[in-house]
Amino acid sequence: MEDKLGTSHVYGIDRHTLCLASLPSHHASQSLFALGTLGAHDPGEVHVVNLDTDDDQTLHSTVYTHATGIRSLSAAWSEQELMLVTTDGAVELVSLSTNQKETRPLAKLLDYHYHHHHHHHHHHHHQGKANKVLCHRQSKHAAVVTPATGVSVWDMAAQQPTPTSTLPQDDVETAAWHPTTTTLATSDMRGGLRTWDLRTATASIECAHAGGRIRALDYNPNLPHHLASGGSDGILRIWDLRQPSTPLLTAANHTHWICALDYNPSHDQLLLSAGSDALVNLESAVSLSSACAADTHSDDSTRPTDGLVMQYDDHESSVYAAQWSASDPWVFASLSFDGRLVISTVPREEKYKILL
Template sequence: MQGATTGIGYGLKYQARCISDVKADTDHTSFLTGTLSLKEENEVHLIRVSSDGNELICEGLFSHPNEIWDLASCPFDQRIFSTVFSSGESFGAAIWQIPELYGQLNSPQLERIAALDGHDSKIKCVLWWPTGRHDKLVSIDEQNLYLWSLDTSKKTAQVQTKESAGMLHDLSGGAWDPHDVNNLTSTSDSYIQFWDLRTMKKTNSIEHVHARNIDYDTKKKYMLVTAEDESGIHIWDTRMLNFPVIELPGHAHWTWAVKCNPEYEGLILSAGTDSAVNLWLASTPYGDDTTSESSMESPSKNVYQMLNSYSDYEDSVYGLTWSSRQPWMFASLSYDGRVVVESVKAHLPRK
């Protein structure tokens, strides 16, 4: 099913790649996004959906010193977020805080709470503890995983443990398992690796797969979704990693991002370099307690639908996030700096 974008839009001045739902803001549907300009002063925009749902309003505009390659909002404090940024050839990561009275200030400045220093190679992403108020976060560079302890009151971040992924492959990103917060999954150029954060050791892997992006279904245990380099989307049962249990066709070009809905099981968004966002519904025939190979012999036993394709973009779509406050809404960000917020209410499965 094809459909032009009918959502509400907002334009950044410069190119951009990342957008994050502000989960801790329980009063508004709001998002943070950051720009990627090589020559201009970069910006972080705090944008909110208006009370009538008809427009996107800029609530705060803050200068950021470098190009923003990754941005993630703190899950328990709406004024705190992380960025991964570059300055020339060097990459860094930091935790920032929006000033409390930013709406009344002429030129509000972000406060840098902590720098995530000590990385030896190119930093890829920062992952916050998935639920509740917690002082742990993880940063991933091309070679290592770092587990940090963050103290926002003292404005310090300290490395608790660090582990190398090995010399064979460059790490590219990761996802924290919301069903077991001791588990984290990383992506690399040819592997998906599963880590136990208590020991910082690898527990399992999927070989010969290049996933650009991964996400866990928060409503269904053991369900991991990957955006594959060859344009497809794979859904895995993490207890059975020999093959994906569902294969979705994905996009006409690279599938860049996948996001599982925070409330509706099997509802998945994907974004790609074909300038489209696709909405999928995937259903698996097995329950949480099924562990036999025979029940998952073939991906063809599983059912999926493409519910809609949002195709009114003029550039690659790299940024994608659901709203946790209104889980029938999502925000997408194309490389030309265009933010679009859509409602998927018409496509929701009936409960």
């Protein structure tokens, strides 16, 4: 049953996990999430977890095996496909076949190995290797982040996918795709933020996070001149990229790093943040949303307001990923390092404030 504060469902595995991807589903009642395990010595696994809100709110999972651990996952362009980065820096496009329930190997469609330079000494965080992949849903491009060299952008619609451009940046921390155009935002390890126009591969320095590294970025899907950043200072900031000198909003509801941000794809006033303080925050930024322009309410008490809607403390270790469901705008998932996936819902009261 859905209660007033929303519901939470826990799926736990005895593995370390960093990455999560929300997958499309044919059924509005089914929210699908894929998580990848790190496994330094064990083979990696991808668990596809399905919450069916029609089927008595039960969780079902399908497990796929992989030769190595998995650092990053992104939903690709077909429902059955994922892009992933392995712990040894390979970037793969893999196929999920959903007709079998037992553990099965992932089918590799494409496999790229990036790190051509083998050093005998270990760099901090494997900086010579790719560590993140981001699929752009509309343009069929994939961005691959390699901290030591920058971001390479691949045209996945080509017969033989190849890098179409490289954005050179020797200390890239994370990146985010603009929702509609082939523009990419990147952050560096000193707190700088750039946006890149892929047609010219040129960057503009937009703003700086006074609090050090920006570890998470996300564009507002409906107002793409707004970009949210979260950093080592635990502060969420929303920027207007047309006037980037000061943030439009700051929220300090984490006590440690912010590791992940995700705007709600349908209701852009809702924004998830997840942190190494083991907390997941559901923030409302209605004054900076597309709903604000369309708002004709007169009764103030029932309107959504800016601020923290709900803090979820279902995790016991750092939460490295949080994603909204691709099929149900009121469902989201968060994943902590200790292998705990929590699928939660927006509190009913906030949902009705937004809908009514």
